[in-house]
Structures are given as C-alpha cells and as structure tokens.
Amino acid sequence: MELISTAIESARSYDEVNKLKPHTLEGLIQPKALDDIGAMAMAVLKAKKSGFSSDMSYVTQRASDFILKEEHRLPDGTLVRIRPLKNTMWLDDVYMSIPALLQLGVANRQESYFNESFKQFSAYQKRMFNPSLNVFMHGYLEGAEEHPEFHWARANGWALLTTSEMLMYLPANHPGRKFMLGQLKNHLKGLMSLQDGTGFWHQLLDKNDSYLETSATAIYAYVIANAINKGWLDPKIYAPAAILAWNAVNSRVNAQGQVEGTCVGTGLAWDPAFYYFRPISPFAAHGYGPTLLAGSAMMEMLKKYSFEINDSAVHLSGKGK
Numbered sequence: 001m002e003l004i005s006t007a008i009e010s011a012r013s014y015d016e017v018n019k020l021k022p023h024t025l026e027g028l029i030q031p032k033a034l035d036d037i038g039a040m041a042m043a044v045l046k047a048k049k050s051g052f053s054s055d056m057s058y059v060t061q062r063a064s065d066f067i068l069k070e071e072h073r074l075p076d077g078t079l080v081r082i083r084p085l086k087n088t089m090w091l092d093d094v095y096m097s098i099p100a101l102l103q104l105g106v107a108n109r110q111e112s113y114f115n116e117s118f119k120q121f122s123a124y125q126k127r128m129f130n131p132s133l134n135v136f137m138h139g140y141l142e143g144a145e146e147h148p149e150f151h152w153a154r155a156n157g158w159a160l161l162t163t164s165e166m167l168m169y170l171p172a173n174h175p176g177r178k179f180m181l182g183q184l185k186n187h188l189k190g191l192m193s194l195q196d197g198t199g200f201w202h203q204l205l206d207k208n209d210s211y212l213e214t215s216a217t218a219i220y221a222y223v224i225a226n227a228i229n230k231g232w233l234d235p236k237i238y239a240p241a242a243i244l245a246w247n248a249v250n251s252r253v254n255a256q257g258q259v260e261g262t263c264v265g266t267g268l269a270w271d272p273a274f275y276y277f278r279p280i281s282p283f284a285a286h287g288y289g290p291t292l293l294a295g296s297a298m299m300e301m302l303k304k305y306s307f308e309i310n311d312s313a314v315h316l317s318g319k320g321k
Helices: 002-017 034-049 057-070 098-108 111-128 153-169 177-193 214-230 235-250 272-276 285-304
Strands: 088-090 139-141 305-310 313-319
Touching: 002 057, 034 057, 034 098, 057 098, 088 111, 098 111, 098 153, 111 153, 111 177, 153 177, 153 214, 177 214, 177 235, 214 235, 214 285, 235 285, 235 305, 235 313, 285 305
Parallel strands: none
Antiparallel strands: 088 139, 305 313
16 A cells, blocks of 8 residues: 555656556556456555555545546446446446445545445346345346346355445445345355355356356355354354355465465456356465455454364354353
8 A cells, every 4th residue: 555655646647648558557547447446445445444644545536536427327327337338237346336435435424425335236236136046147238138147256256245345334324234134145045055065166156067266265255254253144054154165265275375266357248158268376366355354254253153063064062262
C-alpha cells in the first residue's frame, strides 16, 4: 500500500501526458472495468481502519465515481460489462464492486452505499442464482432467450465472499440482512452437496471430470469458518466441511510456500472447454489471499471449538480452550 501511495501522483502525471501508453497503475487512474479498482479500493479502506495512514483518498474517490457513475448499467441500474458481448453480467463483479461500496458506506457513514450494495447483489442473485442447484452461473447475457449455465468455482467463491462481506458490514438494522443470511445458507447447501471426497471443489462445480481447484476451495473454507466464528452458522453442521476443505488446501502449499492448483485469471464463456482447459499456476495470485484468509479463520475457529474423530468422521465435541 505504501509503495502504491508514493507512486500514485507520479502515475497520475504520467497518465495526463501519455494517455494511450499503458503503465502499472493505470487501472487506478483510468479504470476500464470494475476489477481494475473495486477490490483495490476495498483493500485501501480496510488498511486505513487497521492503521495505514498514507493518503490514498484519490483511489477511493476514483472507485466511488467509477462504480456509481461510470461503469455500464442496465436500465434498472444493474452493473454490466460490454464484453465479450454488450450487457453481459459477470458474477465476478459482485466482488469487484460491492465490498468497496460497503467500505465506502462504513467510512462515510452513508446509507446510500449500503442500499446500492444490496440492490446490486439482489439484481445478480435474481438473474444468476439457480435455486434448484443452489449455485450461481458464471455469466448472463441480458436479453438472451437461453442462458447456458457454467458453474465456475471461483466465481461462486466471489459471490460467497461478497455474501460474507455483506453480513459483516451491512448495518445491524438494514432490511437486507435477513435475505443475505438466507442466501448464505442456500448457497452453502448447494456447494456442500458438490464437495469432492478429497475436500476440494471442481473447477466446474457440477462436472466431476473437471480438475480440483485450490482458490475456490480456500474461499469456501474461509467463508464457512468465518461464518461459524461470527455465529451465523451452526458449527456442528458446517465445520466438518470447512476442516476437510482446509486440509485439502493445505496439501497444495508447497515447500517454497507457493499455492499450487489455482486457475489463472479467467474470462467468461458459454462453452465448457474454456473452463476445462484454463491453466493452473503457482503464480496465479488468486490462490494466496484466500489461503491466508482460510488459515486465519480456521485458527480462530479451532480456538473456539474442539473436534474429535468418531468412526473416522469429524464431529464437534464442544467448546475449545
């Protein structure tokens, strides 16, 4: 954060003179998509609450302007992209917009940010959540008669992580909290029914011949453990799935501390081969944050609760030490 804060003014000056030349921080100055700036603004605001004092107000204001005023929207206000086709909804964008809006709401004490967060999540949930499977499709094309559903694991992770952020930061009296808690339980019902016996989830959740993917598994482990720690979920029912998932993720951390088995950055498609053949790489950064979050939440959970093995199965045995 400090490195970025010391470079942002120089990057802005460079951008003014060289608008067509790419540079490392261009996404924070001239964002072209939500994932250029949304999650970064969330990180800036969370860092500020943790004691980071350097001025990065330009980034947070730029994020607010882009999300609320500049990004493409449907007539009802739903955030959309114009790629790969016009008015395409990517499930990724719930995480690339909503957590930043929540932190802006906390920082500015403005209810409008919280209301916009809930409006956006509801719009995506209505169009993209399959209530029969209790999982999300990755992409949605507004105006299409049919929507081929590919249930990409990490995109479901972004949605689940956003649900968790909503429950952590929506005000206690916000009318959307009850809906979000129900959504958390419904989504986990679908995900837990698809967990592989190894503890992982598959790249395409309901396609057992697709590979086992680390970043999504880490996200799910984190959200379940964190929700137990917050008192939203019954540990007797949900903790075994989190423990199984964490042990799976832990097996993918190699001797160099690299997280293996993570799908690289991924676009959106309406054919299965695209997802089946996305490469995995230890340099795919998406695996690292979720693994750290999952490990931290698991440590906290195991301080609160203890577990025992009964007939080779994991069971909650009571409060921890």
